[in-house]
Amino acid sequence: MDQQSPVLSIKNLCFSYDGRAILEDVFLDIYHKDSVCIVGPNGGGKSTLVKLIIGLLSPAQGEIRVFGKPPQESRLRVGYVPQYANYDPLFPISVRDVVRMGRLGSSFLGHYSREDNRAALAALEEMGLAGHGSRRFSALSGGQRQRVLIARALASGGEILILDEPTANIDPHTEEHLFEILTELNKRLTIMLVTHDVGFASHFFKRVVCVNRRVVIHPTSALTGKLISEMYGSDLHLIRHDHHCALEGHSHD
Amino acid sequence: MTEFMAALADPHLPFLRYAFMAGILASISFGIIGTLVVVRRISSIAGAIAHCVLGGIGAGLYLEQVVGIGWASPVQGAIVVALGAAVALTLIKHFGSQREDTVIGALWAVGMAVGLLFMARTPGYTDPMSYLFGNILLLSKSDVYLVLLLDLLVVSVVGLFYNKLLALCFDEEYAFLRGVPTGWYYFVLLCLTALTVVLLIRVVGVVMVIALLTLPAAIAGNVASGIKQMMFLAVLICMAFITVGLAASYRLDLPSGPVIIVLSGIVYLLVLGILQLFPIRSAQ
Numbered sequence: 001m002d003q004q005s006p007v008l009s010i011k012n013l014c015f016s017y018d019g020r021a022i023l024e025d026v027f028l029d030i031y032h033k034d035s036v037c038i039v040g041p042n043g044g045g046k047s048t049l050v051k052l053i054i055g056l057l058s059p060a061q062g063e064i065r066v067f068g069k070p071p072q073e074s075r076l077r078v079g080y081v082p083q084y085a086n087y088d089p090l091f092p093i094s095v096r097d098v099v100r101m102g103r104l105g106s107s108f109l110g111h112y113s114r115e116d117n118r119a120a121l122a123a124l125e126e127m128g129l130a131g132h133g134s135r136r137f138s139a140l141s142g143g144q145r146q147r148v149l150i151a152r153a154l155a156s157g158g159e160i161l162i163l164d165e166p167t168a169n170i171d172p173h174t175e176e177h178l179f180e181i182l183t184e185l186n187k188r189l190t191i192m193l194v195t196h197d198v199g200f201a202s203h204f205f206k207r208v209v210c211v212n213r214r215v216v217i218h219p220t221s222a223l224t225g226k227l228i229s230e231m232y233g234s235d236l237h238l239i240r241h242d243h244h245c246a247l248e249g250h251s252h253d
Numbered sequence: 254m255t256e257f258m259a260a261l262a263d264p265h266l267p268f269l270r271y272a273f274m275a276g277i278l279a280s281i282s283f284g285i286i287g288t289l290v291v292v293r294r295i296s297s298i299a300g301a302i303a304h305c306v307l308g309g310i311g312a313g314l315y316l317e318q319v320v321g322i323g324w325a326s327p328v329q330g331a332i333v334v335a336l337g338a339a340v341a342l343t344l345i346k347h348f349g350s351q352r353e354d355t356v357i358g359a360l361w362a363v364g365m366a367v368g369l370l371f372m373a374r375t376p377g378y379t380d381p382m383s384y385l386f387g388n389i390l391l392l393s394k395s396d397v398y399l400v401l402l403l404d405l406l407v408v409s410v411v412g413l414f415y416n417k418l419l420a421l422c423f424d425e426e427y428a429f430l431r432g433v434p435t436g437w438y439y440f441v442l443l444c445l446t447a448l449t450v451v452l453l454i455r456v457v458g459v460v461m462v463i464a465l466l467t468l469p470a471a472i473a474g475n476v477a478s479g480i481k482q483m484m485f486l487a488v489l490i491c492m493a494f495i496t497v498g499l500a501a502s503y504r505l506d507l508p509s510g511p512v513i514i515v516l517s518g519i520v521y522l523l524v525l526g527i528l529q530l531f532p533i534r535s536a537q
Contacts, residue, residue, distance in 0.1 A: 109414060
């Protein structure tokens with residue numbers, strides 16, 4: 001793949017729901033091995049943006065290209081990691097069966113080949129869960145379940161990893177471990193992480209994409225208190241102080 | 254129990270034998286589809302299909318006896334209406350702008366009302382109670398064959414598309430992103446649910462059939478480690494409920510449908526109680 005052409009390119013995108021504009025004038029280019037944090041207040045349009053990128057929604061206006069094609073045609077090249085807390089804790093399913101779902105592909109019957117099983121096992125191993133394949137998914141800890149979902153995305157062979165609010169409901173230690181994993185994966189994959197918690201725009205990310213109806217892109221170093229309060233207004237209650245931002249201000253332009 | 258065994262072999266009680274055979278065979282579909290209904294959380298949808306099937310039963314009776322269409326029958330009416338309800342519910346989920354639960358409620362009641370109106374206009378003594386709460390006296394040999402046929406269908410469809418149905422139930426959005434046409438699989442699941450519900454309407458009736466569909470699966474889900482195991486256990490539990498329920502109803506001279514359902518409910522509560530007192534580790 002050409003290193004210079006973006007893996008994801010959004011031009012002049014608008015999306016509205018029930019006559020209310022959710023996203024306006026979005027321009028965004030994501031490059032190979034980028035690490036991007038998508039932040040913004042709840043209701044600001046982050047999830048809508050992700051749903052447009054993975055092709056669950058279609059834009060009202062504008063263009064989205066994933067690997068040069070419409071998102072619906074590039075779905076199999078995107079690894080999507082939903083929130084682990086969305087899953088029914090009573091669902092009896094093994095970790096192995098969750099991960100193999102990443103290999104469902106488009107074969108008619110959906111039976112798993114030896115290759116599929118190998119890919120699932122390799123992904124579990126990479127996430128440090130090799131011995132947990134036959135355990136019940138709901139019996140794992142939150143952090144482990146999250147890694148199972150990352151393994152599922154890896155098994156699918158996705159080249160862009162999109163994580164939806166992975167930092168919600170996990171403790172600081174697990175979070176640190178998550179970023180160790182993502183740093184390792186970032187050596188070969190493009191990573192996009194959605195969060196409403198600006199504190200997570202840590203030094204791991206190369207760029208921060210602020211979404212609040214409009215989209216503004218910053219280098220991580222530009223994430224300052226001024227920007228944060230501009231984004232969140234006075235509703236902001238939670239600010240973490242254990243990450244490092246440059247002190248210089250910035251301007252929206 | 255020995256008395257019940259003797260009754261099963263009694264040539265003068267064919268309906269009991271048919272009820273037993275239909276029940277045991279239908280348990281296979283009930284355990285498999287019941288499991289999917291429970292984990293996919295569409296019990297209320299299955300309930301709506303079961304209830305509005307009465308409309309089809311009424312129409313079948315009316316067409317058979319009043320209009321005089323020889324090949325029409327309550328079972329055919331039930332199957333047509335059940336599949337029609339599955340189509341309607343799939344369309345509403347994917348294209349409808351109405352609240353799904355409102356539509357479920359409407360389908361539920363209107364189907365029953367239509368059925369009762371057809372029965373009111375069908376001469377002779379058509380007792381709605383038989384269809385509402387089950388009546389094993391209505392069973393015949395052809396019902397057993399019908400159950401067998403539908404078992405084959407359920408087992409082969411679920412067996413062939415197991416991974417896709419599992420993905421649909423666990424994480425529909427993700428399955429869709431992996432290229433699974435989830436809308437179609439949801440439709441297939443509702444159709445199989447509809448056909449399964451029709452199977453045992455003569456034994457337990459339209460009102461109670463939902464309990465026999467969901468309770469064995471719910472009990473199995475508490476102890477099973479995976480969906481396959483849950484299906485297998487649900488089949489066995491369903492068979493046990495039907496066997497013991499029929500035997501008890503024969504022994505006590507009570508209607509078999511309610512006995513089977515009360516038995517299922519009691520066992521379900523007992524299992525929940527036992528699990529509260531002695532929680533099992535489901536971590537394996």
